[in-house]
Amino acid sequence: xxxxxxxxxxxxxxxxxxxxxxxxxxxxxxxxxxxxxxxxxxxxxxxxxxxxxxxxxxxxxxxxxxxxxxxxxxxxxxxxxxxxxxxxxxxxxxxxxxxxxxxxxxxxxxxxxxxxxxxxxxxxxxxxxxxxxxxxxxxxxxxxxxxxxxxxxxxxxxxxxxxxxxxxxxxxxxxxxxx
Amino acid sequence: xxxxxxxxxxxxxxxxxxxxxxxxxxxxxxxxxxxxxxxxxxxxxxxxxxxxxxxxxxxxxxxxxxxxxxxxxxxxxxxxxxxxxxxxxxxxxxxxxxxxxxxxxxxxxxxxxxxxxxxxxxxxxxxxxxxxxxxxxxxxxxxxxxxxxxxxxxxxxxxxxxxxxxxxxxxxxxxxxxxxxxxxxxxxxxxxxxxxxxxxxxxxxxxxxxxxxxxxxxxxxxxxxxxxxxxxxxxxxxxxxxxxxxxxxxxxxxxxxxxxxxxxxxxxxxxxxxxxxxxxxxxxxxxxxxxxxxxxxxxxxxxxxxxxxxxxxxxxxxxxxxxxxxxxxxxxxxxxxxxxxxxxxxxxxxxxxxxxxxxxxxxxxxxxxxxxxxxxxxxxxxxxxxxxxxxxxxxxxxxxxxxxxxxxxxx
Numbered sequence: 001x002x003x004x005x006x007x008x009x010x011x012x013x014x015x016x017x018x019x020x021x022x023x024x025x026x027x028x029x030x031x032x033x034x035x036x037x038x039x040x041x042x043x044x045x046x047x048x049x050x051x052x053x054x055x056x057x058x059x060x061x062x063x064x065x066x067x068x069x070x071x072x073x074x075x076x077x078x079x080x081x082x083x084x085x086x087x088x089x090x091x092x093x094x095x096x097x098x099x100x101x102x103x104x105x106x107x108x109x110x111x112x113x114x115x116x117x118x119x120x121x122x123x124x125x126x127x128x129x130x131x132x133x134x135x136x137x138x139x140x141x142x143x144x145x146x147x148x149x150x151x152x153x154x155x156x157x158x159x160x161x162x163x164x165x166x167x168x169x170x171x172x173x174x175x176x177x178x179x
Numbered sequence: 180x181x182x183x184x185x186x187x188x189x190x191x192x193x194x195x196x197x198x199x200x201x202x203x204x205x206x207x208x209x210x211x212x213x214x215x216x217x218x219x220x221x222x223x224x225x226x227x228x229x230x231x232x233x234x235x236x237x238x239x240x241x242x243x244x245x246x247x248x249x250x251x252x253x254x255x256x257x258x259x260x261x262x263x264x265x266x267x268x269x270x271x272x273x274x275x276x277x278x279x280x281x282x283x284x285x286x287x288x289x290x291x292x293x294x295x296x297x298x299x300x301x302x303x304x305x306x307x308x309x310x311x312x313x314x315x316x317x318x319x320x321x322x323x324x325x326x327x328x329x330x331x332x333x334x335x336x337x338x339x340x341x342x343x344x345x346x347x348x349x350x351x352x353x354x355x356x357x358x359x360x361x362x363x364x365x366x367x368x369x370x371x372x373x374x375x376x377x378x379x380x381x382x383x384x385x386x387x388x389x390x391x392x393x394x395x396x397x398x399x400x401x402x403x404x405x406x407x408x409x410x411x412x413x414x415x416x417x418x419x420x421x422x423x424x425x426x427x428x429x430x431x432x433x434x435x436x437x438x439x440x441x442x443x444x445x446x447x448x449x450x451x452x453x454x455x456x457x458x459x460x461x462x463x464x465x466x467x468x469x470x471x472x473x474x475x476x477x478x479x480x481x482x483x484x485x486x487x488x489x490x491x492x493x494x495x496x497x498x499x500x501x502x503x504x505x506x507x508x509x510x511x512x513x514x515x516x517x518x519x520x521x522x523x524x525x526x527x528x529x530x531x532x533x534x535x536x537x538x539x540x541x542x543x544x545x546x547x548x549x550x551x552x553x554x555x556x557x558x559x560x561x562x563x564x565x566x567x568x569x570x571x572x573x574x575x576x577x578x579x580x581x582x583x584x585x586x587x588x589x590x
Binding site: 045 | 451454455458459461497498499588
């Protein structure tokens with residue numbers, strides 16, 4: 001446990017995608033769990049370099065999408081064929097082709113809304129404050145600099161060793177972040 | 180990740196002992212036997228059936244070559260980077276288009292009367308369509324389509340092959356890329372129109388009272404889908420033969436898989452759009468198309484298409500892991516090519532024996548002539564494909580975007 005109670009973690013700055021990529025590999029191999037990287041644009045293969053597991057997002061979309069799709073079809077069949085029977089264009093009450101456009105749209109709608117909301121939930125959004133926001137250098141994470149942050153809460157975290165690891169991986173500066 | 184350590188592939192010619200080297204001979208033999216048997220029947224009492232089989236096989240294979248032309252045009256027009264490693268395989272399919280001029284001759288010389296009711300029969304509706312559906316205009320349009328396809332296929336192919344021998348970074352190399360880009364930008368329009376009108380002339384006019392304004396798009400969807408399946412299988416087979424082993428990666432197969440998946444959905448969207456408007460409006464001259472296809476055994480095919488051409492591949496290829504798994508993707512490609520044959524069969528064959536009129540009952544009856552025609556037509560196509568594949572390098576080795584393509588990764 002660290003003596004400094006006011007420490008949230010370390011923020012390291014890198015100059016280009018290649019350095020941050022290899023730095024991530026080192027942090028991953030050192031066995032850290034509670035850490036993240038921030039880049040101004042998607043860096044190919046960074047998820048592998050960080051050792052991230054495949055996202056669970058597709059499963060959420062699939063489950064809600066299939067549920068929405070089924071319920072959407074059943075609702076139409078119930079409403080058009082059972083609860084409010086009405087003959088339209090001389091077609092039978094249960095006319096599957098007529099239900100297909102809404103069936104299709106409700107599948108797309110439920111899937112998209114799930115993807116959007118699950119994305120926010122899984123990423124912990126909205127996040128009005130984050131310790132890294134206190135850093136002046138971090139503003140360039142959306143411009144031309146690359147960052148790795150490791151939380152002090154990580155069991156492997158040791159202020160000096162972690163700082164050395166980030167420095168050795170090519171960091172141009174390492175900052176301490178307060179909560 | 181970075182482009183510096185990317186090596187250009189060296190396994191870029193067909194080994195002399197591989198099956199691909201024998202493809203022109205094997206395909207040619209198959210073409211002579213298959214098309215010979217089909218056309219021999221066209222001189223007997225099975226003439227009409229033989230011509231319908233012939234037209235079906237012709238459209239099945241033409242769809243692949245036309246899909247390839249469309250693909251190449253789009254890749255150049257949008258200056259695509261990812262696809263450069265497989266573009267030559269598509270160009271090779273595209274440059275077989277002039278061969279279809281020869282393959283089209285029997286349809287004109289032997290089959291006009293058997294296939295197209297409007298060529299010898301008229302009524303109040305056909306009288307109004309006479310200016311378009313007349314034999315001389317039909318032949319003139321066919322000549323125009325072939326001229327357009329052959330010209331674009333040949334210009335794009337020869338420019339791409341010429342680039343193989345230019346120096347890297349030279350002005351000539353850049354100029355050729357620029358030429359192909361400009362050709363393609365305009366080419367997309369004439370391609371879209373010619374392939375649509377081809378479908379209208381050669382397939383939709385089999386049932387001359389009926390019309391569907393989405394028919395050209397329907398054919399395009401089927402065509403480019405068949406092409407993507409074909410090129411994926413060729414790429415896999417080439418790697419088995421020891422060609423482009425490291426150049427074409429899982430990332431490229433993943434992208435091809437996405438296209439197969441996407442165009443499966445697109446085909447369904449178009450097919451259903453055509454169906455629901457006709458079903459809803461319920462106007463006799465429109466519904467006859469579905470009427471003949473909902474009786475005499477064709478109803479089974481009509482119900483099987485949405486299941487086997489959409490739901491099965493949709494669920495099968497939904498997962499990213501399936502698109503990245505070669506065995507699964509190859510299985511999907513074989514299945515979709517089979518369904519492409521069924522789809523074209525469903526478009527063309529119900530008109531046999533019904534004179535393209537909805538009040539005649541159609542009967543689904545598969546004939547040995549279907550087999551001979553398809554084998555012969557595939558043989559002729561593969562012979563031409565093999566010829567060009569052996570003639571030049573199997574990858575556009577000096578394309579400025581090749582390094583980008585080799586390093587391509589999906590997120």
